[in-house]
Amino acid sequence: MAGKSDVDALARMFKALANPNRLRLFMNLLEESKLDLAKGRVHDCFLAKLLGGLDLGAPTVSHHVKELSDAGLIHTQREGKQLICSVDPDGIAKLRAALTH
Amino acid sequence: MAGKSDVDALARMFKALANPNRLRLFMNLLEESKLDLAKGRVHDCFLAKLLGGLDLGAPTVSHHVKELSDAGLIHTQREGKQLICSVDPDGIAKLRAALTH
DNA sequence: CTTATAGTTTCCGAAGTATCGAACTGTAAG
């Protein structure tokens, strides 16, 4: 019967996608993932690449990435100076399951 | 290349699902839809039925329903004293398309 | 050690959101 914490976790994911700038970051990453998968490579991407025309300051981007990550939609890891991002397939699967029902 | 207004409309849908109470209303409606479809009937539902244990005042529910409706996720129509709600299949399709990419 | 790069943390203000109580509208029934 859809426990409270399940619903809360879902709502948190939806909230992470509820801001247009954050949504665009996420969709840019999805797009990159698709391209990389087509080449048989792991899909990941460093931050600057995700901005794609967005006019946001570094602190703001950092906040947005953290929120996507906390919501369970993306995964991040440091690599030298850069932060590498990848889509979390489990997160997307949960969202899609909720909309299929 | 995902126009700005497309992204904004999508973000608005996600935002409508970003509040736990509103999400629960929507999922209750989805659940009702599923049951009704199984019986070969049109899926619709009046407001009180959607609350399912939620402890919210009438004004709050009214606001939430309006937001789901404005976002394009549900459809409403008056029937006598009651407001009948139904899922908007186009809205859900757009959300799912965005997550499939 | 110094400088440059990439991102983070802290703090803040402006704007937006969630919820409620009270007063209101529209519809149906007595």
Add this chain to the structure above:
DNA sequence: CTTACAGTTCGATACTTCGGAAACTATAAG
């Protein structure tokens, strides 16, 4: 006409979010 019901609108309040400025950390290069 009066009452009851289902939902809406208004106004207020507490809370959250978005974005940036300034100061910070970590890594790499000269």
